[in-house]
Amino acid sequence: MISTSRKSAGLLIVALTVLAFQPSTSAHHRWRKYHWARQSNPFSVKLGKNLSSAWTTYLTSASADWSNSDVLNTTTVTGGTTGATCAPTSGRVEVCNAAYGSTGWLGVAQIWITGGSHITQGTVKVNDTYFNQAQYNTPSWRQLVMCQEVGHTFGLDHQDENFNNANLGTCMDYTSNPDGPPSNLSPNAHDYEELDIIYSHFDSFTSVGASTPQASPALNNPSEWGQLVKVAHGGKTQIFERDLPNGQRVVTFVIWA
Amino acid sequence: MVCAAVAVSACAAAPTQPTELVSVDALVRSLEEQGATVTRAGSFPQSSHSYFSVAGERLVVNGEDVAVFAYPSVDRAVGDAAKVSPTGSPIGQTQISWMDTPHVYKRDRLIVLYVGHSAGQLKLLAAVLGPPFAEGR
Numbered sequence: 034m035i036s037t038s039r040k041s042a043g044l045l046i047v048a049l050t051v052l053a054f055q056p057s058t059s060a061h062h063r064w065r066k067y068h069w070a071r072q073s074n075p076f077s078v079k080l081g082k083n084l085s086s087a088w089t090t091y092l093t094s095a096s097a098d099w100s101n102s103d104v105l106n107t108t109t110v111t112g113g114t115t116g117a118t119c120a121p122t123s124g125r126v127e128v129c130n131a132a133y134g135s136t137g138w139l140g141v142a143q144i145w146i147t148g149g150s151h152i153t154q155g156t157v158k159v160n161d162t163y164f165n166q167a168q169y170n171t172p173s174w175r176q177l178v179m180c181q182e183v184g185h186t187f188g189l190d191h192q193d194e195n196f197n198n199a200n201l202g203t204c205m206d207y208t209s210n211p212d213g214p215p216s217n218l219s220p221n222a223h224d225y226e227e228l229d230i231i232y233s234h235f236d237s238f239t240s241v242g243a244s245t246p247q248a249s250p251a252l253n254n255p256s257e258w259g260q261l262v263k264v265a266h267g268g269k270t271q272i273f274e275r276d277l278p279n280g281q282r283v284v285t286f287v288i289w290a
Numbered sequence: 291m292v293c294a295a296v297a298v299s300a301c302a303a304a305p306t307q308p309t310e311l312v313s314v315d316a317l318v319r320s321l322e323e324q325g326a327t328v329t330r331a332g333s334f335p336q337s338s339h340s341y342f343s344v345a346g347e348r349l350v351v352n353g354e355d356v357a358v359f360a361y362p363s364v365d366r367a368v369g370d371a372a373k374v375s376p377t378g379s380p381i382g383q384t385q386i387s388w389m390d391t392p393h394v395y396k397r398d399r400l401i402v403l404y405v406g407h408s409a410g411q412l413k414l415l416a417a418v419l420g421p422p423f424a425e426g427r
Binding site for chain 1: 338340392
């Protein structure tokens with residue numbers, strides 16, 4: 034009896050341990066540790082329109098879909114580049130279309146990183162070489178690819194990369210049939226959960242909307258030193274690191290009196 | 291006997307590919323030697339494959355597109371190949387929505403990209419370039 038009770042107690046502990054270590058959501062498709070640096074939520078990312086009229090409604094829909102997230106908003110603004118060149122603009126995402134050639138891709142999303150993980154700018158390209166062909170010149174294909182590429186610029190990876198299995202009901206899923214069912218035209222709950230996870234912490238600076246490099250901080254206050262990365266000599270020596278939006282990293286060595 | 295067996299095995303595993311592929315010309319010749327019909331269809335602008343550090347060239351091989359990236363050195367080719375994820379996306383900090391299954395090969399100074407699923411094309415490219423080092427599912 035005693036033995037049985039102990040066994041039960043042991044099982045209970047194991048069960049509690051498993052529960053404690055289970056993530057609160059089932060989402061797990063972040064793109065490395067890439068994220069926009071910011072100091073509060075929700076943050077707002079500008080999406081520059083460098084698009085022909087055939088694409089604007091799809092960017093508008095994608096912007097509205099991603100803005101349903103609890104942690105981020107998006108707004109569409111006048112573009113800062115051209116479709117063909119699609120040059121990036123610091124602090125935001127430029128969205129472009131052009132006939133980029135027989136490249137094999139329908140769309141690409143590129144991000145620039147500082148400090149190993151902080152997104153400073155992004156571009157999205159959708160390739161009219163294929164979208165002008167009957168197979169892809171459909172609202173569903175256009176919406177899927179626009180939604181997916183914009184989603185990547187927030188630090189999301191794909192939920193699934195098999196073209197031929199059943200749709201997951203998210204634009205972050207590869208498919209050969211965007212309409213499904215279920216359709217893969219918009220984000221799903223897992224995407225919003227993953228964004229909540231990615232943006233559950235705050236940074237010591239913001240890379241969102243930072244169109245010009247910021248001056249180096251004065252660093253007079255410990256709250257400006259960034260993350261504590263090393264402690265030595267019984268706590269008397271500490272090293273802090275802080276990434277600046279201009280790509281620099283400030284390392285502060287402190288020897289306490 | 292053991293030594294003989296090892297020697298035979300080593301000879302059987304030796305590639306039938308040409309000793310070195312250093313240019314698009316050499317690749318075209320090798321493909322044609324395998325019986326392929328190859329048309330050179332011009333260069334891509336750098337922005338078309340901005341995830342690689344050199345501009346690509348488009349080949350039409352037996353009616354299908356193949357992109358070739360020729361590097362000035364093997365080291366440069368190795369550096370760009372290292373950025374390619376095992377499934378073909380992402381490449382460095384670029385996520386890519388391929389229109390079909392990507393197959394990426396590297397040989398000497400060349401990186402070769404084929405997006406498709408033709409068994410004949412895959413066999414041809416493997417014969418000239420070896421197996422792909424990255425490909426989608």
